[in-house]
Amino acid sequence: MGTIVQFENVGLRYGHGDEVLTDLSFSLTAGEFYFLTGASGAGKTSLLKLLYLAQRPSRGVIRLFGTDVVTMPRQRMPGFRRRIGVVYQDFRLVPHLSIADNVALPLRIAGVHEEEVQDAVAEMLAWVGLAHRAGARPPTLSGGEQQRVAIARAVIGRPELLVADEPTGNVDEAMADRLMQLFASLNGLGTTMVIATHDMHVIARIRAAHLLRIEGGRLSDPTGALRFPPRREPA
Numbered sequence: 001m002g003t004i005v006q007f008e009n010v011g012l013r014y015g016h017g018d019e020v021l022t023d024l025s026f027s028l029t030a031g032e033f034y035f036l037t038g039a040s041g042a043g044k045t046s047l048l049k050l051l052y053l054a055q056r057p058s059r060g061v062i063r064l065f066g067t068d069v070v071t072m073p074r075q076r077m078p079g080f081r082r083r084i085g086v087v088y089q090d091f092r093l094v095p096h097l098s099i100a101d102n103v104a105l106p107l108r109i110a111g112v113h114e115e116e117v118q119d120a121v122a123e124m125l126a127w128v129g130l131a132h133r134a135g136a137r138p139p140t141l142s143g144g145e146q147q148r149v150a151i152a153r154a155v156i157g158r159p160e161l162l163v164a165d166e167p168t169g170n171v172d173e174a175m176a177d178r179l180m181q182l183f184a185s186l187n188g189l190g191t192t193m194v195i196a197t198h199d200m201h202v203i204a205r206i207r208a209a210h211l212l213r214i215e216g217g218r219l220s221d222p223t224g225a226l227r228f229p230p231r232r233e234p235a
């Protein structure tokens, strides 16, 4: 498996403040499962934003799918973003669209045939336990339900890279287990996973996953995934 993400001496500061991410140099291997942990404010969301191209670094090089995305012309960004599924911490659902239409968005943008879209949306909504709410608008859902819609939308297009920010933060343990099964299946189909979470129960669900930890804007690597060839164990 090749390298899907490569950071070289990356730093990030917001405005004129101190660097919130410092000297990040690592690469992620395609097809692997990574958890990102760290205390509140350590820089997890900032690192994920760099990964899904919502933020440019203040210094350093980031290569995604083999291309330097820092110097890449802006007009190429949307093509790259379509290869990445994102579960945002604040969900970012489109409030005036039904849940089914929110989940369908990535497939419609990709020009998938409508019949196929309908089947895939029905399957995804059933998986996240929201088939009965398909016609509802996001503002009428609970936080946990909105989170499940956001996950369904992020995974439906089988992205090459899935980036998720605390994706089980608003659901109970049984649903968290179910969502982790969904992530494991997607990973089994070849998607590289990067999931920020505080939840050790969730981390324990994926035995083959690598753990990355951010402390004070610096990355450490308790499982050695970044220094040695990745382990491959059954999930």
Ligand SMILES: Nc1ncnc2c1ncn2[C@@H]1O[C@H](COP(=O)(O)OP(=O)(O)OP(=O)(O)O)[C@@H](O)[C@H]1O
Binding pocket: 014, 020, 038, 039, 040, 041, 042, 043, 044, 045, 046, 047
């Ligand atoms: N848009 C911004 N402007 C200025 N500072 C920011 C901005 N976003 C984040 N920060 C600062 O960057 C640091 C890292 O924040 P970040 O959101 O990446 O942490 P986190 O590990 O995701 O935290 P949490 O677990 O609470 O979501 C914090 O000190 C935060 O205040």
